Amino acid sequence: MAETQKSNVVVEVFEEEELAVSLAKYVADISNKFTSERGAVTVCLSGGSLISNLRKLLEPPYVDSIEWSKWHVFWLDERVVPKTHEDSNYKLAYDGLLSKVPVPSCNVYAINDTLSAEGAADDYETRLRQLVKNGIIASSSVTGFPKFDLMLLGMGPDGHVASLFPGHPLVKENKRWVTFIKDSPKPPPERITFTFPVINSTAYAALVVTGAAESVAVHSALRGTQNSPKLPVAMVSPEGELKWFLDRDAASKL
Numbered sequence: 424m425a426e427t428q429k430s431n432v433v434v435e436v437f438e439e440e441e442l443a444v445s446l447a448k449y450v451a452d453i454s455n456k457f458t459s460e461r462g463a464v465t466v467c468l469s470g471g472s473l474i475s476n477l478r479k480l481l482e483p484p485y486v487d488s489i490e491w492s493k494w495h496v497f498w499l500d501e502r503v504v505p506k507t508h509e510d511s512n513y514k515l516a517y518d519g520l521l522s523k524v525p526v527p528s529c530n531v532y533a534i535n536d537t538l539s540a541e542g543a544a545d546d547y548e549t550r551l552r553q554l555v556k557n558g559i560i561a562s563s564s565v566t567g568f569p570k571f572d573l574m575l576l577g578m579g580p581d582g583h584v585a586s587l588f589p590g591h592p593l594v595k596e597n598k599r600w601v602t603f604i605k606d607s608p609k610p611p612p613e614r615i616t617f618t619f620p621v622i623n624s625t626a627y628a629a630l631v632v633t634g635a636a637e638s639v640a641v642h643s644a645l646r647g648t649q650n651s652p653k654l655p656v657a658m659v660s661p662e663g664e665l666k667w668f669l670d671r672d673a674a675s676k677l
C-alpha cells in the first residue's frame with residue numbers, strides 16, 4: 424500500500440521481508456543515479472534497527488549492482504563512545520554492512536572518538552565543510568547547508584530522529600551543521616547529531632520505521648493535527664524527496 428502526502432512525500436507499508444527488499448532497491452537505484460551522474464554518492468546512516476533493515480543490500484542483485492567504491496558514508500548521529508563500543512553507531516554499521524562491502528576506508532567518515540562531545544561535533548562539522556569545498560558533498564543552493572544525496576533515518580518510539588529528541592532545544596538549532604547533546608534521554612547520554620537544516624537539505628531521505636512501539640509516533644507524524652505538538656520525526660521535511668518505509672506494526676494506528 425503506497426500513499427502520497429505532500430508532492431515530495433510517499434508513505435509505503437510493507438510486510439517485513441518485503442520492506443527490506445524494497446529498501447535495498449531504493450538505495451541501489453539512488454546510488455546508481457548519483458554514481459553515474461557525478462561519480463560519487465554521499466550516504467548518511469543512522470544507528471538502531473536501520474542497519475538490519477539494510478540487510479538485503481548484501482545480497483544479489485543489489486550487492487553487485489552498487490558501485491561501492493564510489494560511496495562516501497557519514498552518520499546522521501553518533502554516540503560519543505569508542506568505535507569498538509557496543510553503543511557505537513559506527514560499530515553497528517561496520518559489523519552489519521560496511522565490513523561486507525568494498526567501500527574504501529578513506530570514504531567512511533566516522534567521528535573522532537578521542538574527543539569530547541563538543542570537540543567531536545566541531546571536528547565533524549569542520550570535516551564536512553572541507554568535503555563541501557572539495558565537491559564531495561554537494562551544497563544546497565536553497566539553504567546553503569550541505570546537500571547529502573541520501574539520508575537513511577530511523578525513528579525511536581518517542582518520535583526522535585538522529586539524536587534530536589522531543590522537547591529538547593537542539594531541535595531548534597538552525598546555524599550549526601553538527602551539534603552535540605550531553606543529556607540524551609536515551610542512553611548513552613553523550614552524542615553528536617546533524618541538525619534539522621542539514622537533514623532537510625538532503626536530496627533523498629528514507630524514514631525506515633518498524634515495530635508496534637513506534638505506531639503512536641507514526642500516527643502523530645502522519646495524521647496529527649496542527650494543534651498536537653510536533654515530534655522531531657514530523658520535522659523531517661526535505662528539500663528533495665522523502666519516502667517512509669513502514670512495516671504493518673508501525674503503520675497499525677494509521
Ligand SMILES: O=C1O[C@H](COP(=O)(O)O)[C@@H](O)[C@H](O)[C@H]1O
Pocket residue numbers: 468469470471472473500501502512576577578579580583584585586609
Ligand atoms: O539512538 C538512536 O535511535 C534511533 C532510533 O533507533 P531504532 O532502534 O528505534 O530504530 C536511531 O535512528 C539513531 O541513529 C540512534 O542513535
